[in-house]
Amino acid sequence: MAEIRVESLHKAFGDFVAVQKSGFTIADGEFFVMLGPSGCGKTTTLRMIAGLDLPTGGRILLDGEDVTFNRAAQRDIAFVFQLFALYPHMNVRQNIGFPLKCEGVGRREIHRRVEETARLLRIDHLLKKPVSGLAGGDRQRVALGRSIVRRPKAFLMDEPLGALDAEFRAAMCQELRQLHQRIGATTVYVTHDQLEAMSMADKIVVMNHGVVEQFGPPQEIYDNPATMFVAGFIGSPPMNLLPFQGKVAAGGRVVAINGAEVAVPQLVEAPTHDKLVLGVRPEHIRLGEDGTLRGRVFGTEYLGTTQIVTLETEHGPVKARISSKIEAQPGETFGLSFITERLSLFDTDSGRALRSQTGEAAHV
Numbered sequence: 001m002a003e004i005r006v007e008s009l010h011k012a013f014g015d016f017v018a019v020q021k022s023g024f025t026i027a028d029g030e031f032f033v034m035l036g037p038s039g040c041g042k043t044t045t046l047r048m049i050a051g052l053d054l055p056t057g058g059r060i061l062l063d064g065e066d067v068t069f070n071r072a073a074q075r076d077i078a079f080v081f082q083l084f085a086l087y088p089h090m091n092v093r094q095n096i097g098f099p100l101k102c103e104g105v106g107r108r109e110i111h112r113r114v115e116e117t118a119r120l121l122r123i124d125h126l127l128k129k130p131v132s133g134l135a136g137g138d139r140q141r142v143a144l145g146r147s148i149v150r151r152p153k154a155f156l157m158d159e160p161l162g163a164l165d166a167e168f169r170a171a172m173c174q175e176l177r178q179l180h181q182r183i184g185a186t187t188v189y190v191t192h193d194q195l196e197a198m199s200m201a202d203k204i205v206v207m208n209h210g211v212v213e214q215f216g217p218p219q220e221i222y223d224n225p226a227t228m229f230v231a232g233f234i235g236s237p238p239m240n241l242l243p244f245q246g247k248v249a250a251g252g253r254v255v256a257i258n259g260a261e262v263a264v265p266q267l268v269e270a271p272t273h274d275k276l277v278l279g280v281r282p283e284h285i286r287l288g289e290d291g292t293l294r295g296r297v298f299g300t301e302y303l304g305t306t307q308i309v310t311l312e313t314e315h316g317p318v319k320a321r322i323s324s325k326i327e328a329q330p331g332e333t334f335g336l337s338f339i340t341e342r343l344s345l346f347d348t349d350s351g352r353a354l355r356s357q358t359g360e361a362a363h364v
């Protein structure tokens with residue numbers, strides 16, 4: 001088992017910088033998710049951790065030891081690719097035992113470790129079966145078994161469930177997470193799917209254009225996004241971002257937004273200029289007679305107990321998640337009020353959150 005520390009990691013391909021001075025620590029035994037849109041540098045970072053690519057700057061420490069320039073084989077880390085690649089002419093036992101055979105491990109030891117791995121994955125009843133006849137879920141378990149059997153220090157997984165349909169993918173996510181609880185190995189999992197990341201991770205690093213935007217536990221990232229990018233990337237629907245020109249009043253508690261006053265959390269430091277963005281999650285908006293802003297309904301999306309109502313306001317469209325029992329017809333006008341302590345404020349120029357006293361710890 002291992003702690004992985006990434007310090008100022010940098011990777012350039014010629015003039016193009018794919019990863020810029022990234023830093024984060026993955027604690028021993030953690031299920032750590034690297035999240036971000038396509039091309040943000042997740043795979044490049046993972047490959048450097050694995051030793052498959054060399055960085056152009058920075059360091060990678062494995063349990064405190066600098067392994068930045070060690071070859072992949074010296075790191076004892078398993079890189080799990082898409083989970084379908086099995087040897088079709090071998091049975092389950094031979095598939096799982098194959099990496100040990102390649103390493104020259106003795107037959108009895110291979111037998112013991114394959115049995116142990118199969119029990120862990122709950123496929124010990126399938127050991128003699130040919131892999132060609134297995135159902136999809138069992139094939140994935142065998143492929144995982146091939147990585148687990150080596151008992152590496154850590155597992156790196158690059159969108160391992162990418163090829164699956166949504167339902168099967170959700171089931172496998174749950175299974176991976178349960179398996180992680182049983183074996184407790186440090187796992188780094190790459191995905192561009194924020195819902196998958198939120199449901200699986202102990203900690204998440206959010207990347208964009210090769211830069212680490214934020215890292216921390218899912219709830220911290222959801223509640224206190226450090227940047228406008230994170231606020232707009234996490235959540236379904238994501239945080240509403242309302243640009244406005246206004247002042248934070250003395251004491252930092254009230255923001256003037258086109259004449260109306262919005263109470264915001266106490267800021268640690270006052271903004272240096274008046275071009276700000278107010279961030280509010282859809283579930284922190286109340287619709288009523290009065291409110292800070294007025295909005296006209298132009299769409300509703302029924303979700304069972306809740307509905308997403310889209311309203312046109314003078315700050316642009318705003319999505320509110322409210323009870324389905326509330327009638328909201330297209331064309332109807334509401335007052336929008338916000339739950340003060342759950343609001344975020346961002347600096348338009350830097351895109352970074354203005355630190356509030358409640359959310360201070362969340363910012364990188």
Ligand code: ATP
Pocket residue numbers: 013016018036037038039040041042043044045192
């Ligand atoms: P995806 O989810 O699409 O795989 P990603 O976040 O994993 O995206 P990377 O694969 O790390 O992104 O790629 C980051 C950027 O670096 C991309 O713009 C990609 O085109 C570029 N890149 C990756 N490998 C190379 C390479 N060998 N040579 C040049 N550019 C590369």
